[in-house]
Amino acid sequence: MEEEVAMSAVRLCKSYDEGSSTLEVLSGIDLDISQGSTVAIMGSSGSGKSSLLQLLAGLALPTSGKVMFGGQDLAKMRDSELSMLRNQEVGFVYQFHHLLPEFTAAENVAMPAMIGGASYKESLHLASSLLGQVDLEARSNHLPSQLSGGERQRVAVARALINNPRCVFADEPTGNLDVKNALIVSDLLTTFSEKSGITVVVATHDPVVASHMSLCYEISERRLRLLAK
Numbered sequence: 178m179e180e181e182v183a184m185s186a187v188r189l190c191k192s193y194d195e196g197s198s199t200l201e202v203l204s205g206i207d208l209d210i211s212q213g214s215t216v217a218i219m220g221s222s223g224s225g226k227s228s229l230l231q232l233l234a235g236l237a238l239p240t241s242g243k244v245m246f247g248g249q250d251l252a253k254m255r256d257s258e259l260s261m262l263r264n265q266e267v268g269f270v271y272q273f274h275h276l277l278p279e280f281t282a283a284e285n286v287a288m289p290a291m292i293g294g295a296s297y298k299e300s301l302h303l304a305s306s307l308l309g310q311v312d313l314e315a316r317s318n319h320l321p322s323q324l325s326g327g328e329r330q331r332v333a334v335a336r337a338l339i340n341n342p343r344c345v346f347a348d349e350p351t352g353n354l355d356v357k358n359a360l361i362v363s364d365l366l367t368t369f370s371e372k373s374g375i376t377v378v379v380a381t382h383d384p385v386v387a388s389h390m391s392l393c394y395e396i397s398e399r400r401l402r403l404l405a406k
C-alpha cells in the first residue's frame with residue numbers, strides 16, 4: 178500500500194527582511210512526510226529548524242514555494258480554516274513548556290479541547306486520561322510551578338495530544354531536560370506515533386533524540402538533506 182503523505186514542502190523558501198538587507202534562511206526545500214512517520218530536523222543554531230517547523234505548521238508564510246498539509250495548500254486556506262487546523266489537526270510542544278501558570282496540569286491539558294468546543298467536564302475527563310498515559314495522574318491538580326521540568330514537558334505533550342491531532346510539531350522539546358527526561362519525552366512522542374498513527378516532526382540539537390525518530394534530516398546552508406541512519 179502506498180504511504181499517505183501527511184505534508185509536503187514544495188520549493189519552499191524563507192527569507193527575513195532586515196531593513197536594508199534580506200536574510201535567506203531556507204532555499205528551495207522539497208520534503209514529503211508520510212502520515213505516521215517520526216521525523217527529526219537537525220542543524221546548527223540559526224540554521225532554520227524553527228523556521229521550517231513554523232512553515233510546515235502554518236504558523237508562518239513562506240517567501241515562496243508552498244506547504245501542502247493533508248492535501249491542502251496552507252497559503253490558500255482562510256484564517257478560520259487555519260485556526261481550525263491549528264486547534265484540531267496539529268499539536269505543538271516547545272522547549273519551554275508554555276503552560277499557563279495559574280491553571281492546574283489537568284486544566285492546561287484540557288485547554289485546547291475547550292477551545293475546540295468541548296465542555297469543561299468532558300475536556301477534564303479527556304485530560305486526566307492523557308495525564309495517566311504520560312504517567313502523571315498523581316500530579317493532575319498541581320500548578321506548573323509545582324512540577325519538575327520533565328513533568329512539565331510531559332504535561333505539554335499531553336496537551337499537544339488532547340484533540341487527537343494528525344501531527345505533532347515539537348521544537349527542541351528536550352532542550353531543557355537532562356538525558357533521562359529527554360529520553361522519556363522522546364519515547365512518549367514515538368510511542369504515541371506508533372499507537373495512534375500521529376506524524377511527529379521534531380526540531381532538535383540532540384542526536385540521541387534524533388536517533389529515536391524514523392528519519393533524520395539536517396538543514397545546512399539553507400538546504401535540507403536526509404542523514405543516513
Ligand SMILES: Nc1ncnc2c1ncn2[C@@H]1O[C@H](COP(=O)(O)OP(=O)(O)OP(=O)(O)O)[C@@H](O)[C@H]1O
Nearest residue numbers: 193194200202220221222223224225226227228229
Ligand atoms: N522573525 C524573524 N525575523 C528576522 N530574523 C529571524 C526571524 N526568525 C528567525 N530569524 C533568523 O533566521 C535564522 C534561522 O532562525 P531559526 O530560529 O529558524 O533557527 P533554528 O535552527 O531554530 O535555531 P536554534 O537552534 O537556535 O533554535 C536565524 O539567523 C534567526 O536569527
Ligand SMILES: [Mg+2]
Nearest residue numbers: 226227348380
Ligand atoms: Mg529553533
